[in-house]
Amino acid sequence: MEYRELGDTGILVSRVCFGSLTLGPLCANLSLAEGRDLLLEAFNLGVTFIDSAEQYRTYPYIRAALDQSEVPIVVASKTYAHNDQEASWAIEDARIALGRETLDIFLLHEVRDEEDWHSRSAVWQVLLDAKANGIIKAIGLSTHSARVASMAANISEVDIIHPLLNLAGIGINDGGTDAMLSAIAAAKAAGKGVYSMKAIAGGGLMHQAKEAICWAYQQPEVDAVAIGFKDRAELITDIGWLNGEEPAEAQEVALIDRNMTFDKEPSCHGCGLCIKRCSTGALYLGDDNLVAWDKSKCLYCGYCIAACPWFCISFC
Ligand code: SF4
Ligand code: SF4
Numbered sequence: 001m002e003y004r005e006l007g008d009t010g011i012l013v014s015r016v017c018f019g020s021l022t023l024g025p026l027c028a029n030l031s032l033a034e035g036r037d038l039l040l041e042a043f044n045l046g047v048t049f050i051d052s053a054e055q056y057r058t059y060p061y062i063r064a065a066l067d068q069s070e071v072p073i074v075v076a077s078k079t080y081a082h083n084d085q086e087a088s089w090a091i092e093d094a095r096i097a098l099g100r101e102t103l104d105i106f107l108l109h110e111v112r113d114e115e116d117w118h119s120r121s122a123v124w125q126v127l128l129d130a131k132a133n134g135i136i137k138a139i140g141l142s143t144h145s146a147r148v149a150s151m152a153a154n155i156s157e158v159d160i161i162h163p164l165l166n167l168a169g170i171g172i173n174d175g176g177t178d179a180m181l182s183a184i185a186a187a188k189a190a191g192k193g194v195y196s197m198k199a200i201a202g203g204g205l206m207h208q209a210k211e212a213i214c215w216a217y218q219q220p221e222v223d224a225v226a227i228g229f230k231d232r233a234e235l236i237t238d239i240g241w242l243n244g245e246e247p248a249e250a251q252e253v254a255l256i257d258r259n260m261t262f263d264k265e266p267s268c269h270g271c272g273l274c275i276k277r278c279s280t281g282a283l284y285l286g287d288d289n290l291v292a293w294d295k296s297k298c299l300y301c302g303y304c305i306a307a308c309p310w311f312c313i314s315f316c
Contacts, residue, residue, distance in 0.1 A: 001014050001016065001045065001046025001239075002014070002015040003015065003048070004223045004224065005193075005223070006105075006138065006159075006160060006193025006194075006195065006223050006224070007159065007160065007187075007188070007191050007192045007193030007223065008159075008192075008193075009137065009138040009159050009160065009193050011074055011105070011138060011193065012048075012074075013048060013049035013074050013195070013223065013224050014046055014047045014048045014224065015217065015223070015224050015225065015242075016042075016047050016049070016217075016224065016225060016227060016238075016239060017047070017049040017051050017076075017195050017224045017225060017226040017227070018039060018042050018047050018049065018050045018051065018227070018229060019051045019197065019226040019227055020051060020052045020058040020061065020062060020228075021051075021052075021053070021056045021058065021228050021301070021302060022229060022230040023035040023038065023039075023058050023061050023230065024056050024057045024058040025057050026056060026057070026302030026305050026306060027228070027230060027300075027302055030061070030230070032061060032064055033064075035060075035061030035064070035065075036061055036064035036065045036068070038229060038230075038231070038232065038235065039061060039062065039064075039065035040068060040069070041232060041235060042229065042235055042239075043065070043069050043070075043071060045235070045236075045239050046239075047239075048071060048073050048074060049073070049074045049076070049195070049224055050062055050073060050074070050075045050076070051076045051077075051197070052075060052077045052078075053077055053078045053079070053109055054077065054079045054081075054090050054094065054109070055080060055109065055303070056302075059093075059094065059097035059098055062075060063098055066098065066100075074104045074105065075098060075100070075103070075104050075105070076104060076105035076106070076107065076160070076195070077094045077103065077105070077106055077107070078106065078107035078108065078109035078142055078162075079091075079106070079107075079108065079109055080109045080110070081120075081123045081126075082119070082120060082123065083122055084122040086123070087123040087126035087127065091103065091106060091126070091127075091130055091135065091136070095135070101135075102134060102135060102137060103130075103135065103136045103137070104137050104138065105136070105137065105138045105139070105140070105160055106127060106130070106136045106138075106139055107139065107140050107141050107142050107160065108120055108123060108124060108127070108140075108141040108142070109141075109142055110142055110143060110144060110279070110303075111141045111143045111145070111148050111152075112144070112148070112173070112279065113145060113147065113148060113173075114147070114148070114151060116148075117141075117151065124139075124157075127139040128157060138159035138160050138193065139157070139158070139159055139160070140158045140159050140160030140161055140192070140193075141158065141160075141162070142161075142162035142163070142197070143162070143163055143164070144163075144164040144172060144279055145172070145173045145174050146163075146172055146173075146175035146176070146179035146180040146183050147174050147175065147179075147183075149161055149180060149183035149187060150179075150183035150186060152187065152192070153183060153186040153187035153189075153190050153192060154186075156190075158192060159192060159193060160192060160193045160194070160195070161184070161187050161192050161194050162196070162197060163180055163183070163184060163194065163196055164180070164196070164198045165177070165181070165184070165197070165198070165199070165216060165219070165222065166198055166199050166200065166201050166205060166212055166215075166216065167205070167212055167215040167216070168201065168205060168212075170204050170299065171198055171201055171202075171204075171279075171280055171299045173279060181221070184219070184221045184222065185221050188221040193223050194221060194223050195222070195223055195224035195225065195226055196216055196219070196222045196224075196225050197226045198299060198301075199212050199213050199215070199216035199217075199225055199226075199227060200212045200227075201299055202228075202298065202299035202300030202301055203299075203300045204296075204298065209238075210241050210250075213225070213227065213238055213241060213242065214241060217242050232249070233249040234249075237249045237250045260293060260298065260300070260313060260314065261313070261314050262313055263312040267311070267312045268290045268291055268310065268312045270285060270289045270290050270291065271309075272285065272291075273307045273309065274291055274304035274307045274308050274312075274313060275291065275304075276307070277303050277304050277306075278304050279303075280297045280298065281294070281297050282294050282295070282296075282297035282298040282299070283304060291313075
């Protein structure tokens with residue numbers, strides 16, 4: 001396993017970051033013991049970096065693994081808070097749930113555009129204050145937008161950028177892979193730490209998973225690549241590929257076809273909340289005025305699952 005410092009933050013991480021979304025109720029919904037053991041297995045393979053978020057509901061797995069880890073682990077989390085009170089709660093929740101006085105990395109979750117960034121200025125101020133008070137070591141933002149990544153490269157207080165990046169540009173809201181790469185290069189030149197997400201577009205690039213994961217890993221400006229693992233076969237396979245190996249487990253992984261189910265009538269009310277939450281346009285109202293899904297645009301981020309008040313959406 002290779003290790004790198006995240007920009008000028010002084011935080012050393014493994015180049016493979018365990019994207020924990022896949023463990024939790026928005027995705028594989030592993031038991032606490034299963035999720036903990038998968039994280040511990042990743043630590044044994046040299047992974048020392050975990051990505052999480054308030055919304056993923058994966059802190060319990062991480063806490064359980066941290067309690068048994070023999071090596072220091074860096075944990076990043078993020079929040080969708082839209083005011084200072086929500087932001088303070090999000091930070092406190094992470095500190096309590098993870099059992100840590102000081103959080104390593106805390107980000108604004110999925111900044112969509114400049115307007116969104118400005119609308120969350122009170123939240124950003126809470127993060128700035130928390131960093132000044134030693135409660136958070138490094139702050140920044142995650143984004144699916146090349147324009148936002150480029151903007152963040154020029155904001156001196158931003159320590160870390162967590163951008164969506166894959167070889168096909170799937171899910172990048174504006175520009176494409178080249179635009180995102182040049183934003184990332186500018187961020188690196190400005191001393192920001194960069195760890196990317198969605199190397200296989202949440203499953204959309206499963207048919208070329210090895211190429212897609214290795215491509216993300218080989219980008220020189222990317223300090224670490226967050227990859228979601230939901231079972232041992234994926235973990236062994238992806239890390240094996242990055243070590244130049246061809247693990248036997250790769251055959252199991254090749255058979256995975258990610259899918260989502262939509263419990264329509266009588267559950268779906270056609271309220272459109274999930275559609276608003278989806279940044280890729282994968283959801284829309286069908287002719288029956290109920291939610292419909294365009295699999296080709298789906299990143300399997302799970303955000304729509306959390307948005308539905310009637311629990312109509314699930315991974316299968
Ligand atoms: S449909 Fe749901 S899982 Fe797919 S990209 Fe949209 S929000 Fe994410
Ligand atoms: S949020 Fe739930 S109820 Fe509303 S449109 Fe989406 S699936 Fe249907």
